[in-house]
Amino acid sequence: xxxxxxxxxxxxxxxxxxxxxxxxxxxxxxxxxxIGFGSDVEHFAYSNxxxxxxxxxxxxxxxxxxxxxxxxxxS
Numbered sequence: 001x002x003x004x005x006x007x008x009x010x011x012x013x014x015x016x017x018x019x020x021x022x023x024x025x026x027x028x029x030x031x032x033x034x035i036g037f038g039s040d041v042e043h044f045a046y047s048n049x050x051x052x053x054x055x056x057x058x059x060x061x062x063x064x065x066x067x068x069x070x071x072x073x074x075s
Contacts, residue, residue, distance in 0.1 A: 004073060008064045016057035023052060 027038025043053050065072045 004068050004070045008061060008068055008070055008072070011064055012057045012061040015060040016053050019056045020049065020053045024049065051073065 006032040023036050024039055024041060024044050026036035037044060062073065064070075
């Protein structure tokens with residue numbers, strides 16, 4: 001069980017770092033909607049980068065807890 005929980009934490013951090021990087025640096029136009037900001041960390045503000053990273057890590061952690069059945073969160 002501890003290995004699953006450690007795996008959950010590592011995967012959540014990797015997902016958070018990867019998606020944060022894509023959202024900050026990429027600019028993907030999809031018709032009327034654009035995904036990403038096309039910026040860099042200095043212009044995006046460090047506090048916003050941290051909030052974005054923590055938010056994505058938490059969302060990924062919740063879903064991974066459900067799928068890996070680690071029981072970190074009570075049902």
